[in-house]
Amino acid sequence: MTTTTLDSADKSPSEYGALAVTIHWVIFFAVIALFASMNYAQELDKADPLRRTFYDWHKAIGTLVLGLAVLRVLWIKIHGAPDLVPSPRFSKVIARISHGLLYLLLLALPATGLGMTLFSGRGVDLLGIPPLLEADKAVACALHAAHGPLFLATVIVVFIHVVGALWHQYVRHDSTLGRMVPWLRAKD
Template sequence: MKHSIPTHTTAKYTNTAMALHWAVAALMVWGFALGWIMTEIHGITPTKLRYFSWHKWIGVTVLVLALARLLWRVTHQPPDLPDGMHGWEKLAAHAGHALLYVLMLAIPVSGYFYTSAAGVPVVYLGVVPLPTIIDADPALAKLLKTIHIWLNYGLLGAVAGHLLAVVKHQLFDRQRLLQRMLPFGR
């Protein structure tokens, strides 16, 4: 089995790119976990309503940060992938990143549309009322809820693939890709 030639590059992402990456990643994990927990609570309870609010706030924050991240990515060249990577691996990396960006945007938007169609207002941080995008429509709400859930499962799969690729390139190919996205170390 042929392994890639290790490429030890010191090129890192910018501090802004790293901060946006880790902030969005942490918020998406928190939002996913909270979504899972809140939907398992039976009935309408104060705790469930509080979790729904937090989930929406996380979604709005992810959307804003994902847009900032996309803008940063478009205006700042990321470090090159190692020369030792095969062409198909580079193509897979670019496709995987594109999918992650699509999901970072589509999941909060689908949640926002679902909330609007369900006739529930979004009041960001309990202070800023956001506009209602879609009139209340129970049938549309049901469809949008399903879309929102399946996009999240798609994100789970895309993140798993992303993490497996990091492990492969870090441990097996010794390409040190992880260091490019870590704020500490060289």
């Protein structure tokens, strides 16, 4: 097996390269920050200025996640992804479906959030994005209505993704998790 390091931008046929791994983990931690910032903001009194700060950070991080998700999808389209490790057919089907859904949700969830902001006649202040669209309350409300269920779907698919990765690591004892966790990679 060819081993790549965090300094390598190329992937071998069996693992992801440094850029793909970095984007994966940045998105992972950003999604946790999005969840935490929204939960904390919603606990604050509406008059508390900190509430607005958390919403501003939520919008900025969500916009960055959208950009990173687009980059990740483009990177995979251009460079491909490693082949799945040998597994039973049902496992490969679940992996392909969950990855496809995860990419779709990582595009749709922040896109609805950004759309909701823009169609509310606001911008993303922390990123210097001005209000770009005429306010349209109906569209903003429709995007808001979609944002919550998309979040719930994302949580479910991420849970499946994590359980699958841990199943590969601790039940199957194969190299799947090591492709995204460099320190778990087998040493030649």
